[in-house]
Amino acid sequence: MNIKINEDWxxxxxxxxxxxxxxxxxxxxxxxxx
Amino acid sequence: MTTSTVKxxxxxxxxxLNFIVGLAIVVALAFLARWFKDQVYGIKxxxxxxxxxxxxxxxxxxxxxxxxxxxxxxxxxxxEYPKPGFRTELFLKxxxxxxxxxxxxxxxxxxxxxxxxxxxxxxxxxxxxxxxLGGKFGLPDTLRAVMSTAVSICGVSAAIAAAGSVLAKKExxxxxxxxxxxxxxxxxxxxPLIAGALNMPEPVAGAWFGGNVDTTAAxxxxxTIYGETAQQIASIVKQTQNVLIxxxxxLLALYFTTVVEGKKEKPNAAIIWQRFPKFVLGFLLASLIxxxxxxxxxxxxxxxxxxxxxxxxxxxxxxxxxLEISGFKKMGWSPVIVYLIVTxxxxxxxxxxxWLIFGWLFPASI
Numbered sequence: 599m600n601i602k603i604n605e606d607w608x609x610x611x612x613x614x615x616x617x618x619x620x621x622x623x624x625x626x627x628x629x630x631x632x
Numbered sequence: 633m634t635t636s637t638v639k640x641x642x643x644x645x646x647x648x649l650n651f652i653v654g655l656a657i658v659v660a661l662a663f664l665a666r667w668f669k670d671q672v673y674g675i676k677x678x679x680x681x682x683x684x685x686x687x688x689x690x691x692x693x694x695x696x697x698x699x700x701x702x703x704x705x706x707x708x709x710x711x712e713y714p715k716p717g718f719r720t721e722l723f724l725k726x727x728x729x730x731x732x733x734x735x736x737x738x739x740x741x742x743x744x745x746x747x748x749x750x751x752x753x754x755x756x757x758x759x760x761x762x763x764x765l766g767g768k769f770g771l772p773d774t775l776r777a778v779m780s781t782a783v784s785i786c787g788v789s790a791a792i793a794a795a796g797s798v799l800a801k802k803e804x805x806x807x808x809x810x811x812x813x814x815x816x817x818x819x820x821x822x823x824p825l826i827a828g829a830l831n832m833p834e835p836v837a838g839a840w841f842g843g844n845v846d847t848t849a850a851x852x853x854x855x856t857i858y859g860e861t862a863q864q865i866a867s868i869v870k871q872t873q874n875v876l877i878x879x880x881x882x883l884l885a886l887y888f889t890t891v892v893e894g895k896k897e898k899p900n901a902a903i904i905w906q907r908f909p910k911f912v913l914g915f916l917l918a919s920l921i922x923x924x925x926x927x928x929x930x931x932x933x934x935x936x937x938x939x940x941x942x943x944x945x946x947x948x949x950x951x952x953x954x955l956e957i958s959g960f961k962k963m964g965w966s967p968v969i970v971y972l973i974v975t976x977x978x979x980x981x982x983x984x985x986x987w988l989i990f991g992w993l994f995p996a997s998i
Binding site (some may be wrong): 606607609623628630632 | 729
């Protein structure tokens with residue numbers, strides 16, 4: 599089966615994975631300092 | 633390896649490796665852009681010109697670095713291989729969803745009310761002005777439709793949506809896309825300078841950038857250069873405008889099938905949902921999570937803010953990398969003149985409308 603994922607959903611999924619990792623303190627603010 | 637296998641491999645297009653190499657280039661360039669920003673950010677007077685270094689925010693460096701890399705990669709004939717990793721829209725949308733996680737839902741509702749009014753006025757006025765002017769210059773209907781949608785809504789994705797509805801030629805999409813990016817890049821830098829000279833409050837400036845600058849990436853860039861509140865309002869206004877893509881795509885398909893082609897069957901209204909920018913739902917959900925207080929502002933909030941800036945920086949680098957101007961030669965100067973006149977009209981109208989709505993009717997309180 600060929601599953602095609604829309605870029606909008608892909609961006610949303612990636613953003614939420616990052617968001618959740620930050621919320622549970624897996625991603626430290628120091629690493630992401632811009 | 634058999635002939636059919638070779639054909640199959642050729643058909644399968646760019647692979648994961650192309651994407652990884654492209655992504656690595658974009659990330660390296662983003663680090664370089666940040667390094668440039670850090671070098672000049674603390675300087676109080678650049679070259680004795682009275683310009684503070686902090687005016688040169690990271691979107692400018694990122695776009696510049698991307699443009700230089702674009703030139704170099706094409707000169708050494710290594711542009712096509714990593715191209716699948718140059719994903720402006722993907723990085724931009726990730727950044728926008730993360731941006732939502734720092735904006736209260738109340739602010740979105742307040743700003744979106746004004747943004748809907750502004751969006752409807754701007755999209756309708758700019759679309760019909762562009763359509764009318766394109767007609768005066770004798771542009772084909774399909775090019776007029778793609779260009780009018782691009783300039784009135786949100787550049788590249790709107791152009792693609794409109795092109796699908798009116799069955800525009802591929803070179804018309806390439807042409808309009810190039811016009812959009814070539815105009816948006818300087819506007820991203822000039823608009824905040826004008827806003828500063830006019831002493832515009834940040835919400836008004838943000839609404840102006842959102843209504844005036846053509847691509848979402850450049851809108852976010854202009855807002856970032858001007859200030860945090862301007863970035864938030866600009867993003868809300870632009871996303872509200874982007875939501876109208878589906879409606880315009882449906883109306884265009886309806887007009888072209890029934891009036892231009894004279895067919896009886898009508899296009900399916902499902903196109904409104906198909907063209908709806910779904911990441912806006914992610915942006916709203918992220919804002920809801922923030923509003924419920926589930927994000928610790930001091931730790932997670934800072935990490936999310938940093939990731940948002942990185943995502944935007946990657947998007948601005950790609951914007952410079954993806955600039956393509958070879959399509960201009962094919963179609964002559966008439967569409968360029970139309971596009972520039974409409975952009976000036978769009979800029980002035982958006983200035984008046986955003987002052988009226990965000991400075992007077994709905995002064996967004998952030």
